Amino acid sequence: MTRSPAARRAPTFRRFRGGGLDPIDAAILIGGGLAAGVVNTLAGGGSLISVPLLVLIGLPGTVANGTNRIGVFLQNLVAAWRFRASGVSGIEGASRVVLPVCIGSLIGAYTVANLDDATFQRIFGLVMLIDLVPMLRPPKPGGSEATRPWPAWLQFAVFAAIGLYGGAIQAGVGLLMVGALNHTGYGLVRANAIKVTTNVVLTAFAIPIFVWHGQISWLHAGVLAIGFAAGGELGARIAVRGGDRLIRPVMVLAILLLAGRMLGLY
Numbered sequence: 247m248t249r250s251p252a253a254r255r256a257p258t259f260r261r262f263r264g265g266g267l268d269p270i271d272a273a274i275l276i277g278g279g280l281a282a283g284v285v286n287t288l289a290g291g292g293s294l295i296s297v298p299l300l301v302l303i304g305l306p307g308t309v310a311n312g313t314n315r316i317g318v319f320l321q322n323l324v325a326a327w328r329f330r331a332s333g334v335s336g337i338e339g340a341s342r343v344v345l346p347v348c349i350g351s352l353i354g355a356y357t358v359a360n361l362d363d364a365t366f367q368r369i370f371g372l373v374m375l376i377d378l379v380p381m382l383r384p385p386k387p388g389g390s391e392a393t394r395p396w397p398a399w400l401q402f403a404v405f406a407a408i409g410l411y412g413g414a415i416q417a418g419v420g421l422l423m424v425g426a427l428n429h430t431g432y433g434l435v436r437a438n439a440i441k442v443t444t445n446v447v448l449t450a451f452a453i454p455i456f457v458w459h460g461q462i463s464w465l466h467a468g469v470l471a472i473g474f475a476a477g478g479e480l481g482a483r484i485a486v487r488g489g490d491r492l493i494r495p496v497m498v499l500a501i502l503l504l505a506g507r508m509l510g511l512y
Contacts, residue, residue: 276473283477290420312456316467317474322445328482329439336439350409355452
């Protein structure tokens with residue numbers, strides 16, 4: 247019995263089969279995950295460190311993007327717990343934005359999972375340059391509230407767009423989310439708590455799509471996640487004390503260097 251062309255083209259589960267990981271590369275991933283976790287928790291953009299590291303170690307761009315999500319998920323989970331333990335809960339605020347963010351995340355993850363590696367790396371490089379804008383314009387200091395919050399329909403549209411971007415690229419989504427949350431009436435510390443809580447759900451929705459497409463290297467993901475988890479814990483502690491300003495200048499330089507690398511400028 248012969249199968250129809252449609253049946254032969256039906257999507258199937260795929261698994262990425264990569265090589266091993268030597269101790270030096272493992273140490274680099276843990277250190278990079280720690281730095282990325284701290285930056286992700288304080289503001290956003292930590293994936294601008296971790297994804298290029300995965301690529302430099304040898305993973306294809308799309309696999310690096312999927313592999314990174316495991317560490318990001320654990321980092322946000324740990325950070326959300328630490329914020330809550332410190333008396334800054336993001337659950338209530340997250341419940342207002344999680345629906346549009348997750349809708350956008352599913353669409354974004356499905357879209358990027360079907361891109362080839364060369365296209366992904368070009369897009370990623372351009373996104374890093376675009377992310378310089380919010381990094382040079384940090385969110386309002388903690389405690390300042392927006393005077394004119396957005397109407398409900400605009401909030402839904404903005405957070406759906408942020409979710410789409412987060413599902414597709416991830417890098418820098420925290421900066422976009424913190425900036426948007428500031429416009430809805432939250433100060434920086436509370437916005438960060440809401441951001442990491444929302445990102446737990448956002449990433450959980452996106453990961454199965456990357457698993458289905460075989461775009462996660464579980465060995466690299468597990469090692470990177472160790473650093474990410476530690477970074478989430480440390481970053482949340484620093485964020486509660488208002489210490490993110492020291493990291494921004496370093497991130498601006500890192501974005502320029504990594505964007506040039508991903509765009510093939512050197």
